[in-house]
Amino acid sequence: MKEKLIEIKGLKTEFTIEGVPRRIIDDISFEIYRGEVLGVVGESGSGKSVTAKSILRLIPSPPGKITGGEILFDGKDILQMDMDNLMKIRGNAISMIFQEPMSSLNPVFTCGDQIKEGVRLHQNMDNKAARQKAIELLKMVGIPMPEQRIDSYPHELSGGMRQRIMIAMALSCSPQLLIADEPTTALDPTIQAQILDLIRKVQKEIGMSVMYITHDLGVVAETCDRVMVMYAGQIVEKADVAELFTKPGHPYTQGLLKAIPRLNTKRERLYVIKGMVPHFADMPVGCSFHPRCPYADARCVEQKPTLFAIKEGHMAACWKIQGTAERE
């Protein structure tokens, strides 16, 4: 049996917006195993990034607050840790890369300085050793002429290069878990292919786990081992990649897969999921997808479904699926 690296149980995160607390993450539980790539898909506002930030307690407070749940990493609850212990984990055992490589790098320090910072802090290296390590990291992420590029400032590099620097920083302490929050969304397709290739390569090399957040189902199919689909702050489906793409259970996942134009199929009219993602101030009762769901009935309007195991390793939160399975 695979070993769990991190386990999230009943996580709830709230944001106070215009004086009213709104639950953005509503009681989600999942786990990431050692050495696997877990994809997290969902549309904007579904709570993907907030989930990622909650794991490292990076939610700005106020207005945000984690109001419940446990995040067990190596048996210890991150949510109960004091600052000193948390700092030992951040950037060391768990590190993160963000979508916007420009705004996540500090413009007044050289790339080398920023990579060295983490190494010196977590691994007690002196400046010289840290510089050597930084050059090695730059080489690993495929930056040409690392000896010179180490002294460049972020604005001197292209978007793809900056994202490589971010990856080098994130990998500097050989993390056990890398959280990648839409790392290629801002990049061009050919550069995206390079970065995806790089993440896969280093993931295999150092055997880390990756939590890969994206809205691109194509990226998920090519990079991840397991996927969870989020909608309106909840997990609506969890499955292995092959299972999810061949036998999607939840009507939302099915809709998403049918709504994207394909490169390799003949042109036909696209499927449309009617309506739009609900606003956090106006969450439907019952199943949060019911106003857009073609199969919704009275039960979906009244009661919120919970994750139900369709088979081992494949879960979906949908009354219809549960109903069919129970009848059989």
Add this chain to the structure above:
Amino acid sequence: MADSTSTTANPCGDVLLDVKGLKKHYPIKKGFLKRIVGYVKAVDGVDFTIHRGETFGLVGESGCGKTTIGKSILRLTDATGGQILFDGKDILKLNKEELRQERRHMQIIFQDPYGSLNPRMTVGELIGEPMIKHRTATGKENERRVKELMEICDLNPRHNKRYPHEFSGGQRQRVGVARALSLNPKLIVCDEPVSALDVSIQSQILNLLEDLQKQFGIAFLFIAHGMAVVKHVSSRVGVMYLGKIVEVAKTDFIFDNCHHPYTRALMSAIPIPEVTGKRERTILQGEVPNPLNPPSGCRFHPRCPMVMDICRKQEPELKGITPDHSVACHLTSC
């Protein structure tokens, strides 16, 4: 969006837009006297045609000049050279009044539905404005048209007094579409109209555009970096690299049988949302060069996996390999 039968039915004579040798060079000025020290050749000699009622897709990475082409066609930026024949008239030679008349027939939809709508105007005013400017519908008639357009674009006509911030991204993009439709244009330039939208909203807008084209016979110049989206909407596609078109063909040809190594790499770089078997990938090394100082010969040669000696010296021309398929590459021309 026009299916392939309707494009083959289109005789070649029915050309709506004919772009010939279009160039746009942005000068770089330096120093106290603002002397020109060089040019960024954003678009450097581009030819293509769009027939009535068809969708021509333009793909390429950021900085390759796709948007500049769109803007030059509407003369939102002045081209440096070349010809843009719209319905037989050279757009670049028109005076102000003639241009105003001609612009009625061509409209644009922008990528960012947040930045392209004036936040101080109601949606009704935004959609009605072009008709007032061009005096095609004023007063009561204008109001009626606005409501009609909102209905066509699946917006609630009773929301015409609302402001853009009260709408979601997808709805704002519908407002942009309604506004572009208001003057019954012959051509709409769609500049990455769905790139900023979520997957479930994307398909709504793409279907809307498809319906409008069928209903009103509008031609689209569809600019995007998402290959799958372009394939879905276009009947013909042009692939751009660094200010040049490197391959033009009917959509099915280009996706099943592309010749240019860049097109091939671009195609294989797109992640496909399927898990059946691994594809062979060509991952390009390096990045798009700076257009200030493009490489000699073929602009793609420093990244090309099949580079030959001639590529470094001589720039390949866009040549037809079949009547519906042209490629600019030494591999196919020799």
